Amino acid sequence: MAAQIIDGKAIAAEVRQQVAADVKSLQASHGLTPGLAVVLVGEDPASKVYVKNKAAQTVEVGMQSFEHKLPADTSEEDVLVLVQTLNADKNVNGILVQLPLPKHINAEKVLNSIDPNKDVDGFHPTNVGRLWIGERTLVPCTPTGSAILAKKIIPNLKGVNAVIIGRSNIVGKPMAALLLRESCTVTIAHSQTKDLPAVCRGADLLVAAVGRPEMVKRDWIKPGAVVIDVGINRVPGENGKTKLVGDVAYAECAEVAGAITPVPGGVGPMTIACLLQNTVTAAKMQYGIE
Numbered sequence: 001m002a003a004q005i006i007d008g009k010a011i012a013a014e015v016r017q018q019v020a021a022d023v024k025s026l027q028a029s030h031g032l033t034p035g036l037a038v039v040l041v042g043e044d045p046a047s048k049v050y051v052k053n054k055a056a057q058t059v060e061v062g063m064q065s066f067e068h069k070l071p072a073d074t075s076e077e078d079v080l081v082l083v084q085t086l087n088a089d090k091n092v093n094g095i096l097v098q099l100p101l102p103k104h105i106n107a108e109k110v111l112n113s114i115d116p117n118k119d120v121d122g123f124h125p126t127n128v129g130r131l132w133i134g135e136r137t138l139v140p141c142t143p144t145g146s147a148i149l150a151k152k153i154i155p156n157l158k159g160v161n162a163v164i165i166g167r168s169n170i171v172g173k174p175m176a177a178l179l180l181r182e183s184c185t186v187t188i189a190h191s192q193t194k195d196l197p198a199v200c201r202g203a204d205l206l207v208a209a210v211g212r213p214e215m216v217k218r219d220w221i222k223p224g225a226v227v228i229d230v231g232i233n234r235v236p237g238e239n240g241k242t243k244l245v246g247d248v249a250y251a252e253c254a255e256v257a258g259a260i261t262p263v264p265g266g267v268g269p270m271t272i273a274c275l276l277q278n279t280v281t282a283a284k285m286q287y288g289i290e
């Protein structure tokens with residue numbers, strides 16, 4: 001039987017609706033309109049598109065959007081000064097520095113200078129620690145979105161065998177922490193894992209975050225498993241054009257899986273929706289609201 005397709009676009013719209021409702025209720029109860037500041041350094045075309053989309057969606061859910069576009073030759077010192085200004089600004093509840101930064105700027109230094117309570121990307125070491133010890137925190141957006149999609153199919157993840165392929169700090173590791181928090185039995189696979197297909201076949205929930213086009217094949221999937229494809233890979237398409245594919249060979253795996261996310265239209269749309277959700281969470285944390 002063909003797998004259920006997990007519609008990330010529709011579920012992201014639900015998340016944004018909830019965020020808009022939360023913003024309204026914060027305005028009513030505390031006179032507070034959460035604000036998200038996005039810092040873009042340079043002219044990277046993909047980053048410019050992301051920043052534009054983030055700003056548009058921020059305004060759409062009723063929040064304040066502050067865009068800081070700096071020229072590519074901005075010094076590291078000036079970026080650090082801007083972050084300090086945003087850290088101190090009461091109207092700014094979330095700060096996102098768009099990556100990649102130009103090579104002369106130390107991205108780690110800049111990210112670590114963000115106030116952890118405004119770190120809506122959830123990359124600050126303080127937030128990484130809080131996530132692993134189970135404290136209230138800001139969790140990276142892509143794993144949060146992936147977990148929401150998984151829970152649409154398996155609302156109670158307790159005891160579920162989850163395999164994550166990939167151990168990056170922005171996807172694989174926080175995904176593992178989130179699924180552990182849901183009481184999954186978590187396996188993290190990576191480039192040194194032995195017999196990866198066999199490891200994947202043990203998964204009731206398989207999350208692929210590798211960056212290798214269509215690496216996961218049909219016979220890696222346990223029949224009925226839920227497959228979340230985080231990968232975004234641009235490959236040659238028809239008529240000299242390019243197309244996006246995930247890390248999972250979608251058509252063949254959809255014949256075996258119970259449910260599967262498409263690429264595009266799966267995890268991708270969830271990331272910005274969860275960024276907006278994090279901005280509301282950040283504002284609540286800053287004002288001590290449950």
Ligand code: NDP
Nearest residue numbers: 142166167168171190191209210211230231232267268271
């Ligand atoms: P990284 O390159 O940082 O990490 C990739 C991981 O995959 C590494 O842990 C690596 O293992 C592992 N890996 C690489 N090759 C293999 C292999 N042959 N077998 C098993 N494991 C392997 O990537 P990211 O985590 O940043 O991103 C992963 C994918 O997700 C990319 O396609 C990216 O574009 C996409 N992405 C999508 C987002 C969205 O919004 N939907 C947001 C962020 C990322 P090792 O550690 O051993 O090298």
